[in-house]
Structures are given as structure tokens and as C-alpha cells.
Amino acid sequence: MDVMDNLSDLDLLRRLQTGSEAALLALHERYAAAVYAVAYRVLHEQMLAEEVTQDTFLRLWEHGHTYDPERGAFLPWLLTITRRRAIDILRQHQRREPAQLETFSLDEHPYLWEQFGQSDEQGELRHTLFDALAGLPEDQREAIALAYFYGLSHSEIAGYLGVPLGTIKTRIRLGMHKLRAAWFGAELPSGNPVDDSDA
């Protein structure tokens, strides 16, 4: 077993920042599948997803020092970079609006959280988040997915779905609030609308 295999993400990042390619390759070995899965989920095209994967790790190589462990775990940070880069590519290809709507595919297995999200200290929270996501009304999950995976704005989602802008804003606000409540245990404010009829 390579000595790098036993190092934590943070230790590998420290080594990476001193110019250790071995540390970068160890992180690639550890997380390329997660990065590729997110890139593929956005792009639905293998070659582009591969390019985004490699580009993400080369960005990590050059900008790994910008990661702040106090702001969260490493892998979610890396996957956020991946998703944003993939959406950039999606925009370059002028395929922002999905040809076929895909939200969170809650009937597919296995999920990334089962592979990467359960062993660290936030695993249980991710499990809770996933349950909360599954419990959202489909229209709220749909609006969140269109923003998250396709980079669509409020108004673009409204146009795509053919519903009023205010309805989309409400769906996203309510859905994200419930997810935040699941993660942080925050209480839902009283009087918050439970449907999206305030458009």
C-alpha cells in the first residue's frame, strides 16, 4: 500500500501545496470517480465529463491553496468546483436548457453518497439531507435540480417550465429551506407558505 493511501485529505493537500504530484495523484485516485460522476450528471457526455474531471484536478494542482478547511470538508468543495466547471462547459455548448428534464434521480442506485458520503464525519448529515431531498415535493426538487445541474436562473427555469417566476422563486426558497433545516436542525419559520401559489 502506498504511504499516500493512509494520509488524510488535508495532509495530501498540504503535500500538494509543496508541489507533490504524488499527493495530487493520490487525491485523483481517491476522488476521480466522484468528480467524474458529478461532471457526467451535468453534461451527460463522456468525453466532456472526462475533460472536466481532469481540468478539476489540474485546477486543484494550481489553486489547492485556496481551500479553507474551516469552511467545510474537502470533497464537497472539490465537487462544487467540478459542478461549476461543468456548467461552464454546458454554457459554451449552448445546451443550457435540458432536452429532457432530469431532476435528482432518486430511483437510481448506487448514489455517490453511498460511495463517498458515509464514512466521514458528515456522513450521517448527508444521509439526513438525502432523506429530506427525497421528501421534497417533486416541483421543488425539480426547480432545485434545474438550477443546480443546469445552471439555470430563476427566470430561465420559469421560462422552461412555463410557470410564473414567483412560483419558481417560492419553490426554490421552500425546498432549500427544508434541506437547510434537515442539515442544521433549523426550524421552519411559522407562516411560511407551504405551497407555491403566491406567484
Add this chain to the structure above:
Amino acid sequence: MVMMSTPTEEPLEDLLPAYALGALDPAERAAVEARLAADPEARRLLAEYETVAAGLAFAVPARPVPAGLQDDLRRRLAARRGETAPRPASPRRATTLLRLISAAAALLIVAVGLIVALRTGGALPPAQVYATLEAEGDSLRFPLVAGEVSATVYGELIADRSGRRAVIAVSALPPLTADQIFQLWVRRRDGEVRSGGLFQPAPEGMTYVSVPLREDESLDVLLSVGVSLEPAGGSPYADRPTGPRVFAVPIDRDT
């Protein structure tokens, strides 16, 4: 303080979930950022929403990693160091064999090809362009990375120093069924992807495929070239494959 309204008259708190998802229009985003600068409580709330948004990535279906990605990353790192790119792991022997075969064939092909070209006045077939570039000695070489269809595919892209002529030589392509075809894809650094045409494997030996560069193009503008396995007639889309990758050739000339 977090409940103060933005210039859009919506409470700042209501816009933070969409901000964390990247779902605000530019004007809304700018307004939110202006408010965030002066509102530490809003920044704390936003951090929570951003944590939730980052966690959503874990609700993505897992996928197997395509073969060869780590070798590809090693090569890109080597290219950034300015070193000669290492060859893919197992194909080292294969690449040596490829070069031996190519060198042996080069003189014959060049001689025959030049005669054909002089007689016809037309463009040389890919095999002859390859042999010509091989004979030039200072050509650029980029190894291909096998995809998911077959791990044994090997070969390289060879180009002249200007990057204006490029040919792929590939061996051990998997056999096609009657309803399949290989399709070449060219990906530019500006994001454009276009088909480079359909082809079938040579009946025996190496298959040679020209990389279709436009008059104003050289390899400098390309990010990669790849081949996918498509249904007969090719991908229904002009800008993306639908089938699995057979191989790819990342172009690292200026990285």
C-alpha cells in the same frame, strides 16, 4: 439586519437559497452581493445554504471511472513540466511495435504515395501522410488513451511541426457489427465540438485517420481528438457523441 430588502424589494433572506444554487439573474446576484458585504448574519446564513448546496452533489448516481484517467493526468502534469509526455503504461511495448511497423512501411509508402500524388495531383491518403510525417523526423506525437470499448487499443496522433497536418494511427480497434461505426470528434479549446467523420477499421494492420483541420486551424486550437462507437450513420447530434469512447488523444502542445 438579514431581513432588509434588496433593491429588488425582496427580503435578502429569501434570495440566499437561490444565490447558493447560482440561480439568481445577474442583477439580483449583484444586489445580493452588495447587501452581503455589510451583513455578517446574512453571510452566516448563506454559508449554511452553501453547505447544503455542496451536499447535493452526493445525490448524484455513482458511475464507474473511465479507464486511463490517471495515466492521462500524469501525462498532462509531465507536459506542464515541459517534459516529454510519458507513454501510456501497457502500450509502451505496443507503441514500440507501432513505430517499428511504421518505420518499415514508411519508405515504401512515401515512395508509392509521392508517385500517386504526382500522378493524381490530389491529397495523400492518411496512411501516406502518416508515413511522410514519420519520415520527417521532427514531427509531434501524442499518444492515445484507450476508452471503455477496448483496453487494448493503442496508437498515436502524429502531426507536422506547424500542427497543420495530423493523422491518427491506431491498432487493435474492436470489430464492428453491421449496425456500428466509429466516429471521430474534434474538440477545440473554445468549447466547440464537431464531428470529424465516420470510419471503419482497416481489414488488417493499422487504421489511419486524418484529423480534419480547417484552413485557419492547427493543433494549437484543439483540446483533444476522440473516437466514439456509434450506431450506423453516426451520432444524431453534430456536436456530441452518443456512444462510448473508443479512445481519446489529449493535445497538450502548449500546456
